[in-house]
Amino acid sequence: MLLEIVVTSRRSRQLIVQPEIPFLKWLRRFLARLGITGLMLVLVPLIISIMWLRYYGMPQQVKDLLLTELARHNIHVSVDRLLLDPTGGLLADRLTLYRKPDRQQILLQIDRARIDFAWLSWWQGKPFLQSASVSNADVSLPFGDKETIDFRQVNAKFNLTSTGLDVVSAEARLLNIQLLLQGRIRFKALPAQGKELTAEEKARRDALWRKIEDYAGEIETERPIKLQGEFDISATEPATSTAQVALFTRFARWRGVQVNELGLTAKLADGVLTLDDLHVRLARGEFSLYGQWHVTETKAQLEFSSNLDFTPLAPAFEPRWRDALYKLNFDSLPQISGRCDLDWTEKFNLSVNLDLDWRNFTYGSTTFEKFSLALAYDGHRLLVPDAQLLTGNGALNLEVYYDGNLPQAKARLTSTIDPTVFTGLFGDGADRFLNSCRLPQKGPILSLTASGTSLKLEDLLIKGSVTLGQFFYKNIEFKEATSNFTVENLKLTLPDLKVKRTEGQATGGIIYDFKNRTAQLVKFVTNLNVIEVAPVLGGKFPQYVNPYQFSAPPTLKVDGLVDLQDTKAKLDTNLTVDIDSSATMKWRLFKVDFVFTKPKGRLKFVDRHLTVSIFQSELFSGGFNGVLEMDISKPKADYNVTFAMTNADFAKLMKIVFNSDGTTGTLNGKTTFSGTLDDLESINGTGEMTITDGYLTSIPFLGGLSSVLNAVIPNFGFAKANRARANFILAKGYIETRDLEIYSSNFTLIGNGRYQFIDDDVDLNIRANVRGIVGLLLFPVSKLFEYHGSGSLKSVKWVPANF
Structure with a gap:
């Protein structure tokens, strides 16, 4: 052996070392050095290649090989970059999955996916794609031209098989739903997209998805809602x-x-x-x-x-x-x-069959015993054969039929329920009316039928009748009311309305236009208290009639149109009110209360212009007639007045207008003037008057003169004047005369001057002429009887004009 061998004996544990030959020792060292160098020559290029492929991506040939293999499984994709995973797999950046090989229809997009690559199978020429996975990825599913369905925090593992795709596990976050899925998808090809949607269909689809997103966003939970699913889907x-x-x-x-x-x-x-x-x-x-x-x-x-x-x-x-x-x-x-x-x-198309049964419930302060409803709708026809609402003191029954194919609508309703219980259900317009009503005892007896081309109010013709007991409308109390009625083109017509109050009744017709907000009165006759019931007509009508205070309700004949839209530049109001009263009417004008007895006249409203015509009346125990024209568009209205008085009690006039006693006489006169309400200085006009059979020198501004002349003309202050006359003008806060003449059997007073009624300042010249033979004798010295008066009306100071 060339290498050292170490043997351990179980018994003696004795080491036996074989002697080493020097050449072999050198050879071992040489081979060892050569092995380390060769190993480095292999490993260094390999590590550099792996790092390059990890960070800069696989070559195009490998990418093409991958796409071809996926296409063999009928999976058509594109990738931005293909990187090598340290474990031998492939990482695909921005992977896009298409429905067809032409890559025109995107199925979904994944920011990064891992593909397990079987390198040995690839080397052997076998299928080399076995599985894929995504980890904490974002997946977008195109939904329309601009919308996408976004899956977040996607973790999934897939196995590729010869028949499709096995989802080993899939977890994702969609909106506030946590998806937990597993299963199998079998396909030979990915399902193709259906027929192209129209622009309208796309808009509805996109709007639906946005609503789903909005609704899902409104659901609050401590944790995402879990949705678990198992599936085995075959695309073919x-x-x-x-x-x-x-x-x-x-x-x-x-x-x-x-x-x-x-x-x-x-x-x-x-x-x-x-x-x-x-x-x-x-x-x-x-x-x-x-x-x-x-x-x-x-x-x-x-x-x-x-x-x-x-x-x-x-x-x-x-x-x-x-x-x-x-x-x-x-x-x-x-x-x-x-x-x-x-x-x-x-x-x-949607067809619905519905049965509803509610018992023992309250709405507002009203207790209901029952509400039942049977309904059938097939997308074109609606049938409500029976709807019933019961309270402790009333009932409502309703039948409805509608056929949209014809189109045709019919309905029948009977009710004894207080309608104010429906406040808040039918919109602001209905609420304004219902909030104005109050029925303290029981609801109206109402019966109606409706027909038309749709169930919209503007398309229906409604006919019926109504009878009410005690009720309040706009806080005005009425004892009872009855009328037939029709509703057509958003107009409520009450042709034979009869309304009773304690003081009298009103009869006639009313047409209320809900669309244009106008009220038309047709041959309406009433002896109700007009000021109290004026709010019923709405708008500024109460302001128009409030100045005319009757001691007992007059008989009014009303005909015409009232425009209730106060903000319009030009109103369509054209209303005539004829007045016939056997009582008195108090009219406050120029801060003075004028009391007219048995007035007969007319009020005429056109746009924001009022004309008051008094054909016949008594004022200060005499006859009175006149015309007042007034612009009521402004708080301080401009006016024009023309009136005439016959045989009026001059004493009453002086008492009421000037708070002066001791003057008597009969007044006749006429005047025409114009001005602005509450602005005395704006009055401008002319007039004339005559006074007969009175003690005229007791007029306040002549009182001091009487004392002066009594010393010269005995009993001058008690002389009964048989006639007085004057023409006058009104301008800039004063009344002026240039031809004042006061006659009695013994003397004549001739004067001129003016009275500033704003400042209460008299500036008057008077000459006293004795009539008869004595007057002829004294004529040469008549200048001695000229006097100038100044001061306030009640305390004029008279001094000789020539001394």
């Missing part, structure tokens, strides 16, 4: 495929709502996809769904049943439905069951 013979799927989670939250349990089990066998169970449990009750689909057909069936108290789901809905659910409370669990048939042979 789908009918032989089998699969089983199970999903389960507890104590999840959806949109803030506690979901106690969510479970799903489904299977595929003999060409039938069966949803064995989909159930949702909340705090009270459960919803269950079952279904089947023959995968070779374009039809499926679903059946469901529920006694789920769904009111805890209120936070998950949009505000309108959320508010409605908050008002709902079930003492007994609500029962719902039904069946859905789906058919997408040509276009998607």
